[in-house]
Amino acid sequence: MDAVTRATITLSVNGEPIAATVPVRQHLVDFLREDLGLTGSHLGCEHGVCGACTVRVDGIAVRGCLMLTVQADGRRIETIEGLSESGAIADLQAEFVARNALQCGFCTSGMLITAAALLERPRAMSRGEIREHLSGNYCRCTGYQAIVDAVASVLAGRIAAGAGDR
Amino acid sequence: MPSRACLRGGSRREPAIASARHPAFPAGSPVGEGVARPSALRLASGRGRYTDDQTLPRMVHLAFVRSPMAHARIRGIDIAAALAFPGVVRVVTGADIATVCKPMQVTLAHLPQHVSAEQWPIAIAEIAFQGEPVAAVVARSRREAEDAAELVAVDWEELPAVVDPIAALAAGSPMVHSSLGSNLAFSARFENGEVDRAFAAAAAVVEHRFDFGRVACVALESRAIIADYDPTERSLLVRQSHQSPHLMQTMFARHLGLAEHRVRVIAGDVGGAFGSKLHVYGDEIATAAIAVLLGRPVKFTADRLEAFQSDAQAREFLATGRLAADRDGRILAIDVDLVSGIGGYSIYPRSSLGDGLQAATFLGAAYDIAAFRSQLRVAYQNKVPSGALRGVGQPISCSIVEQLIDLAAGALDIDPAEMRRRNYLRQGQFPATSKGGLKMTELSLVPCLDRILELMDYRCLRQQQSELREAGIHRGIGFATFLEQTAPGAGLYGPGGLPITSQDSCIIRFEPSGTVRCEIGCSDQGQGTLTGIAQIVAATLGIPLDDVAVSAGDSAGAQGGGAWASRGLAISGEAAHAAARQLRRNLLTVAAAVLQGNLEDLDIRDRLIVDVADGRERLSLARVCEIAYYCQDLLPPEVTPELSATSHFTPRTDPYFIANGIQACHLEIDAETGWIKLLDHWIVDDCGHVINPLLVDDQLRGGIVQGLGAALFERCVYDEQGQQLTATMADYLVPMAAEMPDITIAHVLTPQPGTALGIKGVGEAGTIGATAAVWCAVNDALRPFGVRVGRQPFSPEVILTALGVIPTPPVVDPVNPNDEEGDMQ
Ligand code: FES
Ligand code: FES
Numbered sequence: 001m002d003a004v005t006r007a008t009i010t011l012s013v014n015g016e017p018i019a020a021t022v023p024v025r026q027h028l029v030d031f032l033r034e035d036l037g038l039t040g041s042h043l044g045c046e047h048g049v050c051g052a053c054t055v056r057v058d059g060i061a062v063r064g065c066l067m068l069t070v071q072a073d074g075r076r077i078e079t080i081e082g083l084s085e086s087g088a089i090a091d092l093q094a095e096f097v098a099r100n101a102l103q104c105g106f107c108t109s110g111m112l113i114t115a116a117a118l119l120e121r122p123r124a125m126s127r128g129e130i131r132e133h134l135s136g137n138y139c140r141c142t143g144y145q146a147i148v149d150a151v152a153s154v155l156a157g158r159i160a161a162g163a164g165d166r
Numbered sequence: 167m168p169s170r171a172c173l174r175g176g177s178r179r180e181p182a183i184a185s186a187r188h189p190a191f192p193a194g195s196p197v198g199e200g201v202a203r204p205s206a207l208r209l210a211s212g213r214g215r216y217t218d219d220q221t222l223p224r225m226v227h228l229a230f231v232r233s234p235m236a237h238a239r240i241r242g243i244d245i246a247a248a249l250a251f252p253g254v255v256r257v258v259t260g261a262d263i264a265t266v267c268k269p270m271q272v273t274l275a276h277l278p279q280h281v282s283a284e285q286w287p288i289a290i291a292e293i294a295f296q297g298e299p300v301a302a303v304v305a306r307s308r309r310e311a312e313d314a315a316e317l318v319a320v321d322w323e324e325l326p327a328v329v330d331p332i333a334a335l336a337a338g339s340p341m342v343h344s345s346l347g348s349n350l351a352f353s354a355r356f357e358n359g360e361v362d363r364a365f366a367a368a369a370a371v372v373e374h375r376f377d378f379g380r381v382a383c384v385a386l387e388s389r390a391i392i393a394d395y396d397p398t399e400r401s402l403l404v405r406q407s408h409q410s411p412h413l414m415q416t417m418f419a420r421h422l423g424l425a426e427h428r429v430r431v432i433a434g435d436v437g438g439a440f441g442s443k444l445h446v447y448g449d450e451i452a453t454a455a456i457a458v459l460l461g462r463p464v465k466f467t468a469d470r471l472e473a474f475q476s477d478a479q480a481r482e483f484l485a486t487g488r489l490a491a492d493r494d495g496r497i498l499a500i501d502v503d504l505v506s507g508i509g510g511y512s513i514y515p516r517s518s519l520g521d522g523l524q525a526a527t528f529l530g531a532a533y534d535i536a537a538f539r540s541q542l543r544v545a546y547q548n549k550v551p552s553g554a555l556r557g558v559g560q561p562i563s564c565s566i567v568e569q570l571i572d573l574a575a576g577a578l579d580i581d582p583a584e585m586r587r588r589n590y591l592r593q594g595q596f597p598a599t600s601k602g603g604l605k606m607t608e609l610s611l612v613p614c615l616d617r618i619l620e621l622m623d624y625r626c627l628r629q630q631q632s633e634l635r636e637a638g639i640h641r642g643i644g645f646a647t648f649l650e651q652t653a654p655g656a657g658l659y660g661p662g663g664l665p666i667t668s669q670d671s672c673i674i675r676f677e678p679s680g681t682v683r684c685e686i687g688c689s690d691q692g693q694g695t696l697t698g699i700a701q702i703v704a705a706t707l708g709i710p711l712d713d714v715a716v717s718a719g720d721s722a723g724a725q726g727g728g729a730w731a732s733r734g735l736a737i738s739g740e741a742a743h744a745a746a747r748q749l750r751r752n753l754l755t756v757a758a759a760v761l762q763g764n765l766e767d768l769d770i771r772d773r774l775i776v777d778v779a780d781g782r783e784r785l786s787l788a789r790v791c792e793i794a795y796y797c798q799d800l801l802p803p804e805v806t807p808e809l810s811a812t813s814h815f816t817p818r819t820d821p822y823f824i825a826n827g828i829q830a831c832h833l834e835i836d837a838e839t840g841w842i843k844l845l846d847h848w849i850v851d852d853c854g855h856v857i858n859p860l861l862v863d864d865q866l867r868g869g870i871v872q873g874l875g876a877a878l879f880e881r882c883v884y885d886e887q888g889q890q891l892t893a894t895m896a897d898y899l900v901p902m903a904a905e906m907p908d909i910t911i912a913h914v915l916t917p918q919p920g921t922a923l924g925i926k927g928v929g930e931a932g933t934i935g936a937t938a939a940v941w942c943a944v945n946d947a948l949r950p951f952g953v954r955v956g957r958q959p960f961s962p963e964v965i966l967t968a969l970g971v972i973p974t975p976p977v978v979d980p981v982n983p984n985d986e987e988g989d990m991q
Contacts (some may be wrong), residue, residue: 018736038212039211039212039218040213042216042387042437043469044387044895045895046469049894050895063484076547079211079212080211084210093210093211096210097206097210100202100694100860101176102206103438103864103868104387104436104438104439104691105209105210105435105692105929106385106437108210108436112210127908131903131904132903132904133903134902135902135903135904135905138902139384140385140386140440142864142867142908143864143867143869143872144903144906148903149901154489
């Protein structure tokens with residue numbers, strides 16, 4: 001069998017510029033985990049169903065198991081590690097902790113990044129809408145309620161803060 | 167449309183309650199507070215260290231070649247092409263493994279009638295389920311290993327497979343293991359009282375058939391292991407995503423012929439387990455064996471397909487249940503026939519009998535039933551072996567009995583809640599032993615029922631239900647009274663001769679600065695056990711929660727059984743409490759020597775040594791520790807400071823602790839689409855004293871959602887050849903946020919007698935009762951149509967078939983009998 005074809009790419013990961021030569025068939029989440037040691041993004045299904053691998057690409061929540069590393073060429077990637085260090089989702093993380101919206105924590109990186117998308121431009125949402133928004137992310141441990149509680153509370157906080165800013 | 171607003175506790179969002187103050191601890195202690203877990207922020211910041219996150223120097227990766235067939239003989243294996251693949255280090259077959267490793271075979275000393283076959287970590291001659299390993303490729307990367315695994319050529323002789331448990335027990339069935347001479351793994355009959363006479367005399371007899379589909383665990387993190395063998399010391403260090411590192415230490419030592427003190431198993435962060443990571447899997451033993459063969463670290467991480475094809479599945483039961491009641495709704499007898507399919511092997515080392523034994527003996531234990539009979543037959547079949555999954559058999563027994571009670575209540579025109587109340591074991595009857603043999607201390611059945619009726623505004627809901635029926639809206643209300651067997655003692659596995667301890671230890675010490683390190687023998691996959699332990703320790707020692715660090719999951723550390731059977735706080739909590747009391751005494755001994763007083767006159771409060779009498783501050787705790795560690799010369803010669811302690815606990819006064827509670831489910835069925843919408847779910851749970859209500863409530867909710875998933879979405883479907891058709895997460899449906907309701911929780915408190923802390927376990931309560939509550943609610947909603955369902959999951963096809971909207975039974979699982987027809991009496 002032929003040696004795997006490789007390609008050289010440049011991208012930004014959590015604000016750091018990176019140049020790498022990667023197999024063209026490699027998935028983004030494998031690159032992050034194996035080549036960069038960013039193991040906060042997880043693999044639950046490698047199938048696009050569970051959301052454990054969710055990362056941000058150019059600000060959009062994306063499944064790292066469905067995107068090839070070479071497709072990230074020239075893009076800006078943010079992972080849970082970067083989002084934690086920048087403090088961008090600190091309020092959400094604090095609420096997850098306070099309400100125990102995680103047990104094993106394996107779904108949590110993806111859950112936070114998916115929820116963060118909803119908090120970017122905060123608008124009043126029902127619990128049902130929040131549940132719908134989170135429904136691409138599987139959690140076997142919590143039963144989801146504490147996650148919904150945490151997101152609802154941060155959403156309310158951000159809406160209130162936004163109203164205060166105006 | 168008629169509608170009335172009922173109280174519907176489901177709309178309340180706030181965490182349920184702070185529990186009653188614990189009598190063993192002073193006011194203001196962290197026990198009973200819903201404190202957050204110290205490790206949660208680490209996990210929520212992507213700093214978890216799950217097994218697959220770890221990389222060791224010289225580490226190689228495994229990919230298994232797994233059987234594509236469910237039953238076949240291996241005529242030969244050609245590894246040449248795989249071995250030549252770039253990056254491949256070695257290709258290992260079952261015969262290679264056999265040079266360093268013993269096979270697995272379940273034997274239960276107390277149940278010698280349980281027959282089981284030998285299972286090699288990698289099959290040598292014959293395979294019994296699709297996905298059984300037949301070879302392993304070792305390569306520098308998982309990718310190369312996977313590519314090369316495709317090149318391993320196995321010369322198969324396909325053998326006839328049997329997948330349906332009833333077919334497996336019929337004469338002339340293909341044999342899963344010809345050496346056993348039968349597919350009957352086990353059978354038993356439990357009988358107590360005059361069953362037939364009770365049925366003959368009954369005012370009402372109801373019967374129902376139950377088809378509980380096999381379910382998968384689907385922990386989000388799949389199984390993973392890194393085994394590192396050092397031939398110079400003959401030592402094995404294993405990092406493993408597992409619930410019971412001590413069991414694994416013993417298992418690796420026994421199977422690989424290593425000295426147990428040179429085997430160490432560390433279970434770090436574990437991404438969910440629920441029973442599936444409690445067993446000993448061939449591929450994991452093989453990984454360690456390959457590390458021994460190679461003398462370097464070897465990693466294996468199962469992918470999702472492998473998880474579906476190898477993780478223990480559970481709860482495949484076909485049952486027929488009958489219940490006899492008198493005119494007043496008193497239950498006279500139950501009679502249940504259970505057939506269970508456990509897959510290709512009895513899972514090692516616990517066996518696959520737990521599901522069946524618990525299902526068959528826990529039936530109706532909450533009720534005062536005069537006569538009891540259950541018949542259990544357990545069949546081998548060419549499917550993935552089954553094993554422990556949250557609730558172990560109890561969701562089955564609970565669903566059967568609760569559904570039968572509802573049917574009898576309907577036949578007698580008694581309200582289902584009232585029917586339960588009339589039959590509960592009464593307060594004066596405890597301690598009680600059920601007709602199936604379950605031993606119960608004090609339960610709180612009536613208080614739980616009263617509380618849930620109030621919480622859900624039951625009368626209003628019933629009224630609303632009948633009004634909505636007029637308007638063509640079909641809602642159902644279902645109750646499930648559940649018991650939860652928690653914290654079993656040595657009676658569970660000891661008699662079988664299994665190396666599974668029910669006893670946990672706690673090792674605790676003061677650091678020189680006065681903070682505390684504590685290690686316990688249970689493990690934590692996110693339940694929060696370690697946080698509960700920290701609360702108990704901090705409260706016992708009179709120090710802030712933040713001053714206590716708790717660890718677990720290292721077989722070289724505090725001894726214990728790990729996480730299973732809702733045992734964590736009930737057992738390790740007792741051990742930690744006792745150890746902390748001893749440590750407190752040890753510290754006060756030093757303090758008393760320094761102060762030249764009596765230790766009885768001293769106490770520790772908020773990091774200070776104080777006089778018991780007036781709370782006057784005498785000395786800081788840190789100073790005592792400093793003296794004990796660095797200035798022993800200040801102490802009288804007869805005082806040797808010992809700022810560490812160890813304590814052990816296992817239940818001795820009772821064989822296990824039975825918790826109880828009740829759940830109620832409220833749902834709506836769309837009679838046109840067959841779609842079920844969950845509206846509300848309530849639970850009232852009695853797990854004794856609650857150390858941390860935040861974590862307890864999350865256990866209940868998570869457990870409930872697993873039970874709801876089994877009832878509504880989940881089923882492992884196999885075709886007639888034993889090919890698993892639902893082996894991806896796109897095909898095997900799991901509950902997601904949108905379909906799940908908010909769950910309202912309340913607690914009733916009945917402390918466990920005979921223990922210091924009065925704790926009963928809570929990890930499985932939600933799952934045990936939730937499925938049953940859905941059964942009852944669905945069939946309650948269908949009552950006006952005169953039909954009922956008996957097959958999980960209650961998919962739209964199942965509902966529409968029962969309603970006669972779609973004429974033929976769904977072709978979901980063609981080998982299992984369809985239970986929609988003929989389940990009416
Ligand atoms: S691992 Fe990417 S969605 Fe599951
Ligand atoms: S916390 Fe375990 S999967 Fe969500």
